[in-house]
Amino acid sequence: MSSATAPGADDIPAQLAEFARDYYHCADCSYCVDATWAERGLDHVCPTIMHHRPVVSWSGRGYLLAARAWFEGAAIDEGALAERVFACTGCGHCEAVCPIGLRPAQIGASLRAVLVARGHAPEPVAALRAAMRTHGNPYALSAASRVDWAAALAFADDEATLLYAPGCAAAWRAPGEAVAQVRVMQAAGERVAWRGAADRCCGGPLREAGCNDDAAQAEAALVRGLTTTRVVVGGLECAPGWRRAATGRAGVHTFGEWLREILAAGRLRIDVTAGLRVHAFDGCAARRPDEARVDDPLREILARCGITPVNDAHGSAHAVCCGAAGTMSAVAGESALRMAAARLVAPAQADVIVVGDPRCRAHLEDAARSAPSAPVLGLAEFLTTHTRIGAPT
Ligand code: SF4
Ligand code: SF4
Structure with missing residues (x-):
């Protein structure tokens, strides 16, 4: 009231x-x-x-x-x-x-x-906080289902080179992207560890909702028992919390940041299907204010793969948000879907929309169910379905 x-x-x-x-x-x-x-x-x-x-x-x-x-x-x-x-x-x-x-x-x-x-706090924000306290995720889903996305994968038991933390959006709403991220990292020779049922939300959704005390508790729990000095997070919104928590303990990269480094070092070869029309989805992460800002090197990675997106980079810094971030989708879901629909492109304009942020990818796919659109894929999903990935020759 x-x-x-x-x-x-x-x-x-x-x-x-x-x-x-x-x-x-x-x-x-x-x-x-x-x-x-x-x-x-x-x-x-x-x-x-x-x-x-x-x-x-x-x-x-x-x-x-x-x-x-x-x-x-x-x-x-x-x-x-x-x-x-x-x-x-x-x-x-x-x-x-x-x-x-x-x-x-x-x-x-x-x-x-x-x-x-x-x-x-509006009721949907109070519900978000309650879901996090009860289930450990913003969707009020069973905590036990956090492991479902990884059922078909094998992880390193020892001598891991990095810990993978998919984030809630990738684990539940874009599980195909989480799987593909692990497969790409393994193709580059990484020994990928994952905490399984002990994996936790980074607190990012709480921080965005202004529930800063709850978010700080979630962040503090991230590094308990951390044994690797490298962490790769799936969700871009996960990086700020992980970085605050892991300072002095581990380097934290998003999947895109990791891939950019690997490609620059020549540790992965990617051959692209010729003639593919790729629309690069320009997200907001790199212009969020202050500590929330996270690099999204999608266009750099596509360029390293020899792909020139059909939508040029002019104006990429000014793309209007798709509505996936913050509390928008919780408090006004229909409006958030209109935001996403405005960012879709027709099949006649591109063969695929490639998205660097799993949360945006899932949200755009939701909007695409009721709007004609080129298929929406996460970056790793795109690489594992439209390219050949292997060791450099
Ligand atoms: S853009 Fe203009 S109206 Fe908005 S905060 Fe800056 S000075 Fe004020
Ligand atoms: S949704 Fe509007 S008010 Fe909020 S950060 Fe974006 S531009 Fe600013």
């Missing part, structure tokens, strides 16, 4: 002061809301404005203005504010386009954390 909070010093969260510089430098230009700039490949910014609620208060600028008003002592309807800030995917595009370097996406993330701490 919504409730207006009477103004007063005790009602102004201390965290809001961190962004005072942003509040008073904002030029109200609205670039972060709906900028377009054809020569830069910029065609709108905020997926929430485009596909959920076309109102400024549901955008990065809206979050900044709300935080400023709260900081200055205005009465805030915290329930109504929560409805708005949890409909943000955290894609960071608003922040990436701000011409004076302000932080509307980080302000949104801070508001989510404040609202969770003050008991205003």
